[in-house]
Amino acid sequence: MDKNSPIGVFDSGVGGSSIWQEINKLMPNENTIYLADSKNAPYGNKSSDEITALSIKNVEELLELGCKIIVVACNTATTNAISTLREKYEIPIIGIEPAIxxxxxxxxxxxxxxxxxxxxxxxxxxxxxxxxxxxxxxxxxxxxxxxxxxxxxxxxxxxxxxxxxxxxxxxxxxxxxxxxxxxxxxxxxxxxxxxxxxxxxxxxxDSGEAVARQTKTVLQSLNLLREENTKPKLQFFTNAETNTLKFLLKEYSEKISVEKIDF
Structure with missing residues (x-):
């Protein structure tokens, strides 16, 4: 796996961008890809099987985009699907749980x-x-x-x-x-x-900071932290309108790209 490969992050919509901000704050050097499955939001009122199927679809998309680690920035997807995802894929997968x-x-x-x-x-x-x-x-x-x-x-x-x-x-x-x-x-x-x-x-x-720390720890242990200090690529993809992501991330507007794609 290449150190320059991006960290992949997905959520059932725009909310996980709060987790992305913590990851970017802790590892500003890293290339990242964020996937907002807003078309299917919220996951919280779906069945466990539906949540797992959507999570698999998102992981497949991020693997297709060449990610080196995947962060499930969605509590509902973590609590319902993380064990299935970890059994199914070899890539490291980080989950998020409420900070009880x-x-x-x-x-x-x-x-x-x-x-x-x-x-x-x-x-x-x-x-x-x-x-x-x-x-x-x-x-x-x-x-x-x-x-x-x-x-x-x-x-x-x-x-x-x-x-x-x-x-x-x-x-x-x-x-x-x-x-x-x-x-x-x-x-x-x-x-x-x-x-x-x-x-x-x-x-x-909330759990954002803990998730970012855990992501960094895992990348470090696998010797996968990006060492280049050239400007990272910070890409955001959504399958709905792009305005809310742009609004929530307005302070990053110079650094990020937000695009609508089908997935």
Whole structure:
């Protein structure tokens, strides 16, 4: 495998670009390809078989584009399909899971909230992780119904978003949580809105940084980190409109290319 080959990242839409930002921040030298399967978003309300089939389709596309490692920047795809993907492909595959462990270890109120999609909350991997780390802790699990379509539409702080967030966070506030774990890669884009609604003492955790660190560790161990310091290629492909990706990544507009393709 060539060190100059790109890191491949996929998600059920634009949300995983929050993970891509962490990868790019940690490894600014690396070529990257991001695949946004917005046409099939959200994955969270699909069956496990459908999620696995879509994940395989995305991996095949990234392999076709010559990637050296694949990051599944989607909690729902990770919790439902990662073991199948790892059995099927030899290429290293990095997953993303809600950061339940740090929240459970650090909570002082012994109460944490998890905002995620139905597909993540109902998966076997999620319930195993939760059981393992939250024995003496009260966990408020909330399905973030309606959030992904609004984020996919670039509607981050309209009245509809604010009213949904107030509804979703109310049970957490009532349960006196001091940590809220974001279990969907779309949700980091609404952290500013969540901070306005949640009490000041509540900390919000997502998994982006941990995923970037793990990706770097694996590339290092395989001696696959890119050493050239020429300008990297940062490519984004989507099978829907390109405007939302451009909007979410506007601070990178000089460095990236965003293209619509069929996959």
């Amino acid at each position: 462990k740090p929240a459970a270890l650090q909570t002082t109120s012994k109460s944490i909230g998890i905002l995620a999609t139905k597909g993540t909350l109902s998966s076997a991997l999620f319930s195993r992780t939760t059981r393992e780390f939250t024995k003496d802790i009260s966990v408020v699990e909330i399905i973030g119904e309606g959030l992904v379509p609004l984020i996919e539409a670039g509607n981050l702080d309209g009245p509809e978003m604010i009213s949904l967030l107030k509804k979703h966070t109310k049970p957490m506030i009532d349960a006196n949580v001091d940590y809220v774990v974001l279990g969907c890669s779309h949700y980091p884009y609404i952290i500013p809105q969540l901070k306005k609604i949640l009490p000041e003492n509540v900390k919000i955790i």
